[in-house]
Amino acid sequence: MQVLEQRPRTITSVLRGDPQRRPLPDRQVAAGLRAQLEDGIFSLWPNEPREPVTVRASAFTLNPTSTEGTSTGQFRGLLLNQLLRLLAMGVTISDPFANAIEAWRSEDAASPLLAQVDQLDAEDLARLRADVQSHFTTLERNLGPLPASWEPRSAVRAYQRLAGGQVILRDTIDLSLGTTTSERASVVLIDVTTSPLGASAERIMRYHALVQTLRTGVAPLRSAAFSSATAELWVLDVTNELLQRGVDDVLHVLSKVATA
Amino acid sequence: MTTLLHRRITPRALGELISHAPVDTVTLTDEHLTSFAARLRGVSTIDHRRLDAWAVERAAQPIDAFHWTPQTAKRALAGAALRRGGPEGNVLDAVRQEIATHLERATAGWARPGSLSWWLANSSEVVRSVTAAEASASALQLREVALLIPGDVQVASTDAYYDVPGARTSLRGRRDLVVTTPTGRVVLRVRGGAPGKSAGPGLRADLFIDAASDPLHRSAQRIIGLWPDAGVMLSVDGTMSDLRAGARDLVRSAVVRRAQQSKLAA
Numbered sequence: 289m290q291v292l293e294q295r296p297r298t299i300t301s302v303l304r305g306d307p308q309r310r311p312l313p314d315r316q317v318a319a320g321l322r323a324q325l326e327d328g329i330f331s332l333w334p335n336e337p338r339e340p341v342t343v344r345a346s347a348f349t350l351n352p353t354s355t356e357g358t359s360t361g362q363f364r365g366l367l368l369n370q371l372l373r374l375l376a377m378g379v380t381i382s383d384p385f386a387n388a389i390e391a392w393r394s395e396d397a398a399s400p401l402l403a404q405v406d407q408l409d410a411e412d413l414a415r416l417r418a419d420v421q422s423h424f425t426t427l428e429r430n431l432g433p434l435p436a437s438w439e440p441r442s443a444v445r446a447y448q449r450l451a452g453g454q455v456i457l458r459d460t461i462d463l464s465l466g467t468t469t470s471e472r473a474s475v476v477l478i479d480v481t482t483s484p485l486g487a488s489a490e491r492i493m494r495y496h497a498l499v500q501t502l503r504t505g506v507a508p509l510r511s512a513a514f515s516s517a518t519a520e521l522w523v524l525d526v527t528n529e530l531l532q533r534g535v536d537d538v539l540h541v542l543s544k545v546a547t548a
Numbered sequence: 549m550t551t552l553l554h555r556r557i558t559p560r561a562l563g564e565l566i567s568h569a570p571v572d573t574v575t576l577t578d579e580h581l582t583s584f585a586a587r588l589r590g591v592s593t594i595d596h597r598r599l600d601a602w603a604v605e606r607a608a609q610p611i612d613a614f615h616w617t618p619q620t621a622k623r624a625l626a627g628a629a630l631r632r633g634g635p636e637g638n639v640l641d642a643v644r645q646e647i648a649t650h651l652e653r654a655t656a657g658w659a660r661p662g663s664l665s666w667w668l669a670n671s672s673e674v675v676r677s678v679t680a681a682e683a684s685a686s687a688l689q690l691r692e693v694a695l696l697i698p699g700d701v702q703v704a705s706t707d708a709y710y711d712v713p714g715a716r717t718s719l720r721g722r723r724d725l726v727v728t729t730p731t732g733r734v735v736l737r738v739r740g741g742a743p744g745k746s747a748g749p750g751l752r753a754d755l756f757i758d759a760a761s762d763p764l765h766r767s768a769q770r771i772i773g774l775w776p777d778a779g780v781m782l783s784v785d786g787t788m789s790d791l792r793a794g795a796r797d798l799v800r801s802a803v804v805r806r807a808q809q810s811k812l813a814a
Contacts, residue, residue: 370678377640377677377684387674394618394675436640441685447742447778467688469695503779505558 298432299521303476303510304465310472314507314528321531322450322502328539329451332546342456345479347541348491360416363405364482366392367420368427368516369462372480373442375427376434376463384424385417423482423516430519438465446503455542459499468506475500475508485520489513491537497526498534507531550793551785552748557774559696565783566697569770571731574788576765584760584795588715591802599798600720600757601750607801610808616667618679624664625683626690627724630703635691643684647676689776690724690738697736700728704735708754708761719798721757732786735768742778749797751784756794759786767791 329336367388374381374391381387392402408416434440441464448457466474477496481489493511501507511530512523524530555561603611614620625646633642647668653659654669668676694701708721725736735758737751751773759767767786774781784790 373681374674374677377681379673379677390672390674391678394671394678436638439639439684439688441688442681444685445740445777449742449778467692469692503777505556505779 299430299478299512299514300432300434300438300465302521302523303478303512304438304474305510307472307474310474310509313468313470313473315505317507317528317531318501318505321498321535324532324535325450325538328535329455329542332539332542333451333454336451336454337546340454340456341542341545342458343538343541344458345460345492345495348495348537349488359404360412360419361482362401363416364419364423366401367416368423368480368482369443370395371420371424372427372431372462375431376440376442378434378436381424381428385420388420388424426516426519427480427514430514430521434465439467440465446499448499448502457499457502457538459496461496461500464500466509468504473507473509475504475506476510476512477508479511479513480516481513482516484518485513485515485522489515489522490524493522493524494530494534494537497524498531498538501526501531550748551783551787551790552751553783555781555783557693557696557776557779557781562693562696562772562774562781563698565770565772565781566699566727566729566734569729569732569734570785570787571769573732573769573786574759574767574791576759576767576791580791580795581760581765584799585712585715587799588712588717588802591799591806593716593802593806596716596718597802597805598718598720599753599801601722601753603801603805604753604797605744605746605750607797607804616664618675618682621664621667621679622682622686623724625679626687627703629683629687630690630694631705635694639687639691640680640684643680643687646683647680693736693738693774693776694725697725697727702726702728708758710757710760717802719757719760721754721761723754723758729769732766732769735771736774737771738774738776740777741775743773743775743780743782747773747775747782748784749793751782752790752794753797754794755784755786756791756798759791 367385370388370391371381371384374387396402442462444461444464446459450457461477462480463478465476468475477500479492479496493513497508497511508526510523510525512521514521555565625643629639629642629646632646633639650665650668653665659665659669702725704723704726708723710719712719722737723735724738727734727736737754751771755768755771758771759765770783770785772781772783
């Protein structure tokens, strides 16, 4: 694993790397991973789970110091994701908080979380505004330019059914670059978090890579996590070993559900 | 007997679904269409109604009134951007140009209230950017599907529309890509999320509407519904039994909708 502490060149330049040194896309690995997951689930539930079990990236968050679970942390994360979408489109953002709220409202005006933000008192609102501004500054400074030719996609959703539809893997990737149809592997997945990176970040990176591989049938090139709290960037090259560990992580989460 | 097939999206599986599509296609006769119109006329309606695969899939649940959002605007913009930019073009730039064209149309006074151009012109830069993000992601997904297909594939210029004579009903069938084969055509429809239990009936409804809107009322050889978020695809052949099932489901959805409206009125 390549760990870059503080001040990477820019996130995108590190992730894309040298085009000539990228490997060929692995189009064979997905079927094997799916079979392993199916076998693992069968050993946990020989007759399939009675109720559908849904696994999300949040199932891998075990960092006790994380503030993502709290309301403020959740609002901040959601607002920063909206700003990431705008940055990926090359928008000049003048007022991060107002722009993020506007983007969020345009997508999901009926969101109960948005209603909660509207009900915050002046003090909490000011704190959230300052928080978002500070995280946005870190993100904008480190992200770097995103040329349209890199085909940025934000909030990429994935939904995989296993065990006859009784186990569902759901995922949303904050930012994806590249395409599965290129001659060389070029897809990089970026998870942006407002918490410091911990052990769970690595599991989430593996989960993103695994679900993306199952969804598209092509293993991505890299999976990364960026913390707007510490400006740390973690990058993992997606290998067979990493995907195997992703399978183990998912089966570990499912085994906890099965024994609960 | 249904011809519904379920496959994972891979270049090989998609190629086989297209190349192995049935060669013999069926044609809806005037009798078929007259009988269909008579059945819909039997389901009275005060307002003009519009039926589509979504109405079939959600027949028992009320459908919210349509309004523009980045999610509802993305499909129209994505298809237009792909036609503008071509398969090798820069998708994001094409989406931006498409939005600029809509704004020009609105500025020139050609956009009627409620249209996409009108909505875009009355939205802020931030909302237009979120719309561009959604549309470019959708266009990239559509292009990735198109690149998996060997042969002559085109982005559909419009959805399929058919106005049922005397029944105050118009049908709209979704189609995103059309593959022209030596013996006919294969229609592809790309949707977000994952297919539900009624995805098959929805696909058959689109098959029927596509055939009804064809100038010669010839059915497509096969219709393929792709759900790239879930990595799966379903297909239905253009057989008479599938066309009949599609027509029946459209009539049923009109009946259920009328029953709901009567309940609300009571």
